[in-house]
Amino acid sequence: MVSSKQLQLALTIALSVVCMGMFAQSQAGTATIMFQEQKAETTISRHIYGHFSEHLGHCIYDGLWVGKDSDIPNIDGVRKDVFDALKQIRIPNLRWPGGCFADEYHWMVGIGQKRAKMVNTNWGYATEDNSFGTHEFLNMCEQLGTEPYVCGNVGSGTVEEMSKWVEYMNSPNESPMTELRKQNGREEPWKVTFFAVGNESYGCGGNFTAEDYATAYRRYQTFCRNYNGGYLKKVASGPSVPDDYHWTETIMSRIPAEMMWGLSLHYYTIPGPWEHKGSATEFTRNDFFRTIAYALNIEDAIVKQDSVMSIYDPEKKVAMVVDEWCTWFDVEPGTNPGFLFQQNTMRDALVAALTLNIFNNHADRVRMANLAQVVNVLQAIILTNGREMALTPTYHIFDMYKVHQDARLISTTVETATITDGVWTLPQVNASASVDADGRMHLTVANLSPDKDCQISCPISPDYKSISQSQLLTAKNIADYNTFESPNNVHLSTFDKATLKKGALTFKMPAKSVVMIELFK
Numbered sequence: 265m266v267s268s269k270q271l272q273l274a275l276t277i278a279l280s281v282v283c284m285g286m287f288a289q290s291q292a293g294t295a296t297i298m299f300q301e302q303k304a305e306t307t308i309s310r311h312i313y314g315h316f317s318e319h320l321g322h323c324i325y326d327g328l329w330v331g332k333d334s335d336i337p338n339i340d341g342v343r344k345d346v347f348d349a350l351k352q353i354r355i356p357n358l359r360w361p362g363g364c365f366a367d368e369y370h371w372m373v374g375i376g377q378k379r380a381k382m383v384n385t386n387w388g389y390a391t392e393d394n395s396f397g398t399h400e401f402l403n404m405c406e407q408l409g410t411e412p413y414v415c416g417n418v419g420s421g422t423v424e425e426m427s428k429w430v431e432y433m434n435s436p437n438e439s440p441m442t443e444l445r446k447q448n449g450r451e452e453p454w455k456v457t458f459f460a461v462g463n464e465s466y467g468c469g470g471n472f473t474a475e476d477y478a479t480a481y482r483r484y485q486t487f488c489r490n491y492n493g494g495y496l497k498k499v500a501s502g503p504s505v506p507d508d509y510h511w512t513e514t515i516m517s518r519i520p521a522e523m524m525w526g527l528s529l530h531y532y533t534i535p536g537p538w539e540h541k542g543s544a545t546e547f548t549r550n551d552f553f554r555t556i557a558y559a560l561n562i563e564d565a566i567v568k569q570d571s572v573m574s575i576y577d578p579e580k581k582v583a584m585v586v587d588e589w590c591t592w593f594d595v596e597p598g599t600n601p602g603f604l605f606q607q608n609t610m611r612d613a614l615v616a617a618l619t620l621n622i623f624n625n626h627a628d629r630v631r632m633a634n635l636a637q638v639v640n641v642l643q644a645i646i647l648t649n650g651r652e653m654a655l656t657p658t659y660h661i662f663d664m665y666k667v668h669q670d671a672r673l674i675s676t677t678v679e680t681a682t683i684t685d686g687v688w689t690l691p692q693v694n695a696s697a698s699v700d701a702d703g704r705m706h707l708t709v710a711n712l713s714p715d716k717d718c719q720i721s722c723p724i725s726p727d728y729k730s731i732s733q734s735q736l737l738t739a740k741n742i743a744d745y746n747t748f749e750s751p752n753n754v755h756l757s758t759f760d761k762a763t764l765k766k767g768a769l770t771f772k773m774p775a776k777s778v779v780m781i782e783l784f785k
């Protein structure tokens with residue numbers, strides 16, 4: 265372990281990086297974005313654009329899964345409308361079965377013809393019939409072309425149970441587990457690559473101390489084998505709060521990189537006390553500023569956690585995996601408090617945009633992330649109700665930002681005006697940029713002001729000759745959202761306000777908006 269002085273020094277350096285990196289100020293209503301194109305070496309992993317599906321409320325049942333016999337159009341039991349929407353955004357990975365649910369899930373109850381019921385004690389004490397299990401999840405991922413990210417049970421499961429699950433899913437060899445898989449209708453292994461060894465192990469995942477979890481992790485992961493030349497990317501559970509450095513330090517000092525592909529970090533933007541987090545749709549200007557301020561603070565968490573990881577892993581071999589992030593508000597009135605159903609406004613879209621920009625800008629360490637959660641839970645990208653389906657403003661951000669998947673990061677420096685509500689003073693603009701394999705550059709920018717336009721100027725290499733496409737997401741009001749009756753209140757449109765002339769890209773962004781601009785040489 266490092267001494268507390270060394271830890272202090274690392275955090276002080278991190279803090280100065282956060283301050284320096286934050287933003288330089290420019291005139292009211294303006295921002296300048298500068299690109300360091302020659303340094304585009306870091307790849308933005310597509311896995312930053314991942315999602316999360318937990319057995320919670322209506323995320324799985326009625327959200328993703330209606331079953332083969334449903335009269336709602338489905339592909340082998342998966343809702344077709346949801347399936348198509350996920351394909352459209354090129355969903356790169358999907359985390360399952362939890363969350364807190366994962367540490368009380370015993371996978372064998374979710375295979376075969378006869379499935380035992382259980383009570384979902386974390387989420388509303390709902391009866392779980394286990395009709396959606398390993399086969400249903402992995403077959404769905406296969407059809408979607410998304411990588412499954414399975415979360416194993418450390419809290420109430422055994423080493424043997426976890427080991428056999430990995431064998432069941434991944435082994436091509438002859439064994440009792442692979443025989444069972446074949447009897448259940450699946451001949452070939454699925455080849456799962458991402459596997460979490462527990463979830464929130466400091467809390468709902470078993471109330472471990474950091475030291476005890478590090479010991480348990482080493483043991484559990486030993487028996488999660490690599491099969492058929494594959495490499496299982498194992499993810500360790502992360503700290504309880506973003507400034508718990510003791511947890512991170514303990515894990516990093518006690519678990520070598522060859523046993524741990526990634527270390528998790530959860531970051532929830534909760535703009536009020538737990539008992540009254542605030543409404544998702546009815547909020548004041550102060551609530552809005554507080555939400556954006558908390559969301560922007562994820563950068564501070566990433567930089568400081570990274571600085572602690574870097575004491576032990578300066579080459580950044582271990583990925584930071586932000587496998588739960590989102591806004592968390594009070595549930596919609598009249599809905600089950602255990603089901604975490606909330607609406608999703610243009611405010612959520614701004615949070616998604618700024619967070620994904622921050623992930624992109626820290627892609628050297630952040631190599632995977634998962635929005636919580638994919639359908640009907642927390643900052644969902646999709647809402648369903650019976651046959652109806654609506655895409656949320658947050659969905660449109662993932663659609664817009666998919667151009668960054670596996671592209672090379674272009675570092676940006678942003679000089680921006682500030683905005684204030686008298687309590688919080690925030691940068692008006694937040695941005696990231698990348699260049700893809702075909703040489704197309706993509707710039708994504710969020711104007712975080714609820715009521716002020718912003719004039720943006722970007723000095724740019726004169727090699728860029730044209731704007732090949734550009735998109736805009738905005739709304740009349742910051743609290744606008746999509747409903748089943750009006751699913752297009754907040755929608756993507758073409759942005760035709762950008763001009764590119766002699767090495768200068770300029771455009772005026774409306775208040776509360778996000779744009780994506782594609783440039784071609």
Ligand code: AHR
Binds near residue numbers: 362363364637
């Ligand atoms: O996403 C909802 C819950 O929040 C997850 O189950 C848990 O991991 C976290 O505390």
